[in-house]
Amino acid sequence: QDVNKYDGIVEHCCCDYETVDRLNEEVLHPLLQELVNTAFFRYFKVKLWCDCPFWLDDGMCHLRDCSVCECPENEFPESFKKPPGHSLQVDGLVCQERKPEAVVDHTLDAKSFRAWKVVDNPWTNDDETDNEEMTYVNLQLNPERYTGYTGPSARRIWDAIYTENCPKYPDGEFCPEKKILYKLMSGLHSSISVHIAANYLLDEVRNLWGRNLTLLHDRVLRYPDRVKNLYFTFLFVLRAVMKAADYLEQAEYDTGNPEDDLKTKSLMRQILYHHKLQVACPIPFDEAKLWKSQSEPGMKKQIQNQFRNISALMDCVGCEKCRLWGKLQILGLGTALKILFSDNDRDDLGDTVQLQQNEVIALINLLHKLSESIKFVPEMQVIPRHIADSS
Ligand code: FAD
Secondary structure: OOHHHOOOEOOOEOOEHHHHHHHHHHHHHHHHHHHOOOHHHHEEEEOOOOOOOOOOOOOOOOOHHHOOOEOOOOOOOHHHHOOOOOOOOOOOOOEOOOOOOOOEOHHHOOOOOOOOOOOOOOOOOOOOOOOOOOEEEEHHHOOOOOOOOOOHHHHHHHHHHHHHHOOOOOOOOOOHHHHHHHHHHHHHHHHHHHHHHHOEEEEOOOOEEEOOHHHHHHHHHOOHHHHHHHHHHHHHHHHHHHHOHHHHHHOOOOOOOHHHHHHHHHHHHHHHOOHHHHHHOOOOEOHHHOOOOOOHHHHHHHHHHHHHHHHHHHHHOOOHHHHHHHHHHHHHHHHHHHHHHOOOOOOOOOOOOOOOHHHHHHHHHHHHHHHHHHHHHHHHHHOOHHHHHHO
């Protein structure tokens, strides 16, 4: 099955499949690949050991490929260890009355970025301001791939996501807001399956890794909707990144290695303002069309609660590495939702949203994973099956 047979515009989005493939291959994937290799984007802070709030733990998976390799204290950048609020005292700015947290009035400062904030993400269940039991993980040492996590434990999570928290609405249902959560989760699920298929343990005895085309076909390609949802999720997250462009351009990517940090800034700028992207797909997803109906406040709250539940389910994932990538990608999606659904009347972020360093790390790594999946799908199909399965 050829993915290019999906013609036309990606549903609810503003670009067509062919353009997305081209932009991803020529511009986005190469830049994102470099960006996630920088020191700033390599280290993700995560709480890996929490009890599942919904049912008794099924027990962790014992496969070697399930466990996460954490960073020793001296490995991750010194600047990441700064106490919360470290760089928040911006000289010369005046605290306003009746603002209990001494928040600086934005009108005094034209910049979008005002140092990394320690803020909780309202879309996720984890309290991102609580550093207790957080550990740093080097993502390069823990690639998302096949782990052997399968069976009732994994199935139970996906079932809980789809049946209880983001049901699929029938085609006739005319309410795009309600459909979005299902499409986002299905797109993320497709991306996880593509990564499992692209990095599969073909021979345990010889520790031989390669591609599993049968799995790719059975779990993703056989279902056109799952491929379409992957594109949808990619464009949704891309739009969030582009909407936050000014903020992300001004942000501090400080790891104590000036050369690497300059490279991070430069790559970020290239992604945010690439002329090919601006011309071919300036608004990958148009969030301004949403939330026009009367029921907006209630519906948005309901969707937010559903997403929070999904994020809480990540603590029930019984495989450490899957939990790591699950938590990262859910925080990335939560960050995209926070950016796109916080204030609909603006084209840019303005002063309504502040992001936490870890949220941006999750957002960019998620975009990279989705971009990688979009690249893998056609690539894997052109490799003759017998070579792919035995490589
Ligand atoms: P599953 O992928 O478990 O799918 C379950 C059911 O969901 C399917 O039967 C179908 O009805 C529906 N479904 C499947 N795909 C979609 C879609 N795209 N859209 C809508 N519905 C769909 N395993 C690893 O090896 N490595 C990992 O890194 C990894 N990460 C995971 C992260 C999370 C958060 C979770 C919950 C699981 C993870 N797993 C991982 C397990 C993996 O996703 C599968 O659950 C497992 O491989 C078993 O696959 P399955 O064939 O039973 O189908």
